[in-house]
Amino acid sequence: MQSLRVNGYDMAYLDIGKGPPLVCVHGSLCDFRNWSPVLGPLTTRHRVISVSLRHFFPDHWNGSGHTYSLAQHIEDVIAFIADRLPYYAVPRFLEFVDELPRTIALRVDKQVLRERGVSPETWDREAAGIRLRRERL
Numbered sequence: 001m002q003s004l005r006v007n008g009y010d011m012a013y014l015d016i017g018k019g020p021p022l023v024c025v026h027g028s029l030c031d032f033r034n035w036s037p038v039l040g041p042l043t044t045r046h047r048v049i050s051v052s053l054r055h056f057f058p059d060h061w062n063g064s065g066h067t068y069s070l071a072q073h074i075e076d077v078i079a080f081i082a083d084r085l086p087y088y089a090v091p092r093f094l095e096f097v098d099e100l101p102r103t104i105a106l107r108v109d110k111q112v113l114r115e116r117g118v119s120p121e122t123w124d125r126e127a128a129g130i131r132l133r134r135e136r137l
Contacts, residue, residue: 001032001058006079009067012052012059013080017043021085024050025077031057051080070096074123078130087132095122 003010014032022042026034032052035042042048053073055061061068074094082090101112118124125132 004080004083006076006083007072009054009076010059011054011076011080012057014039014050015047015084017045017047019046021089022046022048023077023081024048026050026053026056033057049084051077053077071123075128075130078125078128082130082132090125090132092125093118093122094125095119 001012001014003012005011012032014035016039024032024035026032032050035048035050039048039050052058054076055068074096078090078094101109103109
């Protein structure tokens with residue numbers, strides 16, 4: 001387990017494997033350990049980065065403060081990604097959903113996602129004032 005200072009918070013994460021990055025974010029009742037059963041197969045072809053959101057394991061939160069919100073989690077994940085991946089790998093829009101639309105073959109139905117587009121529930125990195133640096137090699 002490693003940690004990275006993100007928005008004033010030490011975010012715990014695992015970073016294993018080689019290949020295209022795959023960032024795994026857990027749900028509300030677990031932490032980065034939730035991905036343990038699938039890390040082996042995923043790391044054979046991907047660099048898997050599994051994060052623990054603010055106030056989840058290994059953090060011990062007493063429930064005080066105003067830093068537990070979906071918006072805060074999104075900003076933390078974006079800041080984490082921006083610090084670890086090339087600027088072109090950092091998404092501008094994010095929306096957390098319970099499940100993705102599927103085709104009859106159980107593949108993600110990208111047409112439905114395109115038609116839905118950006119909604120009022122979609123988080124926008126630029127609207128949040130987060131600007132990315134483009135570094136020249």
